[in-house]
Amino acid sequence: MKTVVVTSRKGGVGKTTVAVNLALTAFDGGARVMLADIDPQRSATDSLKARTRPGPALIETTAGKLFQLHMAAGREGFDLLVIDTPSTPEAEVALAMNLADLCLLISRPNFLDVASVVRSSEAVRRLGRTGLVVLNQAPPSRKGIEPPSVLRAIEALRFGGLPLATVGLRSRAVYQSAIAHGVSAAEWDPNSTAAREMAGLWRDIQRRLGIGLAAERA
Ligand SMILES: Nc1ncnc2c1ncn2[C@@H]1O[C@H](COP(=O)(O)OP(=O)(O)OP(=O)(O)O)[C@@H](O)[C@H]1O
Ligand SMILES: [Mg+2]
Numbered sequence: 679m680k681t682v683v684v685t686s687r688k689g690g691v692g693k694t695t696v697a698v699n700l701a702l703t704a705f706d707g708g709a710r711v712m713l714a715d716i717d718p719q720r721s722a723t724d725s726l727k728a729r730t731r732p733g734p735a736l737i738e739t740t741a742g743k744l745f746q747l748h749m750a751a752g753r754e755g756f757d758l759l760v761i762d763t764p765s766t767p768e769a770e771v772a773l774a775m776n777l778a779d780l781c782l783l784i785s786r787p788n789f790l791d792v793a794s795v796v797r798s799s800e801a802v803r804r805l806g807r808t809g810l811v812v813l814n815q816a817p818p819s820r821k822g823i824e825p826p827s828v829l830r831a832i833e834a835l836r837f838g839g840l841p842l843a844t845v846g847l848r849s850r851a852v853y854q855s856a857i858a859h860g861v862s863a864a865e866w867d868p869n870s871t872a873a874r875e876m877a878g879l880w881r882d883i884q885r886r887l888g889i890g891l892a893a894e895r896a
Pocket of ligand 2: 693694695717721722762763
């Protein structure tokens with residue numbers, strides 16, 4: 679089993695959006711997926727409870743119970759554990775990160791988010807984990823040219839030393855509609871650009887984890 683922990687010390691950057699979409703994308707690809715929601719806001723839970731079709735196993739829990747949950751999920755044959763975290767407290771997020779095969783650091787392309795991710799990159803390294811930065815809520819590119827905010831963010835993120843996902847997520851209405859119904863962007867609209875970019879991000883993550891989860895299950 680692989681464990682992906684979705685984090686950011688900033689609120690509202692898209693942790694839950696990414697966690698729910700990745701869990702659903704992996705599930706729709708045939709993987710056995712558990713989503714653990716350790717954020718007392720319970721946003722991932724609110725989203726998945728709106729779901730009307732089969733989906734990932736959803737566990738509302740706390741950071742302190744994650745170690746046991748991680749062991750149990752491995753024993754029970756899950757392929758993927760996705761953990762959606764709150765922005766704070768740092769010590770609780772660290773408990774989740776300690777279990778991670780991959781820590782996703784979510785950032786919008788703005789100065790303060792990026793500065794925060796650069797600091798968090800140090801924490802990932804200190805914990806000896808593997809990290810990946812995902813740019814979310816980026817404005818659209820125009821004729822293939824990235825907006826200056828995205829170019830500045832990409833440049834500044836280099837100071838954190840963690841790799842940037844090959845696919846960034848743009849600000850798109852599909853993500854907001856989909857999450858309100860407990861479905862992935864692809865389930866909401868399979869032909870949407872959001873569906874394509876989320877599939878691209880999942881492929882990148884699978885490659886970094888060294889897995890093909892759907893194939894593993896077959
Ligand atoms: N790529 C995107 N395009 C459009 N809207 C987005 C995108 N990502 C997130 N959002 C919206 O931004 C808001 C915050 O997203 P989300 O709840 O996923 O962030 P979060 O980091 O989990 O927040 P919190 O820190 O409160 O847990 C939500 O309304 C969500 O629908
Ligand atoms: Mg959240």
